[in-house]
Amino acid sequence: MPILETRSHISDLNQAIKDYSEFLADVNVWNNSKEPFGHIDGQTETNYIYEFYCLMRILKDLSQSYKIRFDVQENMFPKAPANKKGWSKFWLHDKETNTPLFQVCLGTRIHTELDENGATPDISFQLSEASDRPFPKDVVFILDAKYTIKSDQSLKMKELRNFGMVLIDLEVNKVEPGIIKFNEFKTITLNSLLTNCNAHHSKKAYTHERGFKQVGKFDVGEEFEVV
């Protein structure tokens, strides 16, 4: 016969739940706006923490090949897709000559001839001379970040196809492999879809043909895998 838990154990558990709830109440909202903190899927601004995380890991890696300069603007970083003007970005400079080579932007809208709203890749590498109103000719390489609650599953065909379309719209589906010089991430030779879930292995040929790779398990405490 199992022994009924003592009342003091239940009392301790109850107190521990109460304490934990208070910490959760603090962390589940942003400190100033009181907007929800975390990944609320289904809304446009949901992915921005993961995008920021991906960008920082990418930049850290690129800091071995380039000199990185933070171009701080009044608006800092966007929670949702935004126009380029007024938002902070990074510059990649040649380490020796200090020549600016690329701009790296977070959540910046790229306008296209056919659609004023164009597309908003999560991380875009743009030519150094790109203006504050970028078009496909200004974009050389893109990375998209996909955070999903079902982290044990694989990227869906729909997501792969969708990213392939964005590359066509932004005319970056045929980038020169290795245009961006990564180090630890040197297998990221093409535009890439970064995700916390698994890469879809059987679609490797499909994605390469369409000009991109998948980077699975790109998350804190995980081993990433470039497919």
Add this chain to the structure above:
Amino acid sequence: MPNHFVFNFGNHHWKNRSNSFLDIKISTIELHIRRNVSIQAGDKFIALQNEELDAVFTHFGSVEKIEKIKDDSIQELAFVFKIELRSEGKLQINNQLADFAYSLKRITNYLSPEKHFNRSYSNIDEFDFETIREGRIYIARTAFGRLINSMELTHRINFIRHYVSDDPEAFLVKDKNYIEAYNRLSNYIKIIIIQPARQLREAFSLFKEIVNYDQITEQTTFQKESENTLKVKADTISNQVEIVETFLNKHDTQNTLVSQEVDSKIEPNFLDYLETQVSSLESDQIFSNSKKFRELDWPIILS
């Protein structure tokens, strides 16, 4: 069959209590009230009293005798009853009303459960009576309710959206399973809040290495795009990282409860520890075996 009541002795309708009230076997008190009362000799009661700022269940017992000593329908407080109470025991552990927010069928105001007992006396059923008398707390429902209601409304709605889309029947069916509900909520918190919290902490640390200029990094914010910049509230990343640090320390470190009982090889975080507890507590089965309890609404505040 006796009726069961909570007598709220903090209510001003109770007057003239005898010395050592309830600490001796038989005490007397008067109830000055507008209406006739349904209390009878033999009924069971739980005493609710205010101790400092908390409402506390202090004693249980039975009504020995009740006598109408005034019946004057002209006055506002027309009736006066003199009641003799037999004290049958003191309630000492798990006796705060707030602790029972998710363990009494009667309670639907989870944030202010005392509102259900504001009146001089309230009827409860025998099940709730025993719950208080035994100091039983339904841990699975308490864990589920406290955690979900400590989150912002958007999260609460988002959680429900996931639940309904993954398993509509489990969410919409009358018979609720709080072990499953807790596990789902725990998973939601881990993926939707805790993992992004780890990402933000890690990203901010990399950002500081890359930019290497504290005056800028400490003030860097996230914000929404808006025509009217004055309206936009920007969120400073460094401030949030501090909150995240405090939270993750709490979440990741084994608390004393955990270390006593769990195999030392695994170091579960608090949510996982609670998951093992919730799914194995014998004392919860009294609640989960009760059909009436299973058919209560989900204790989720939707306002």
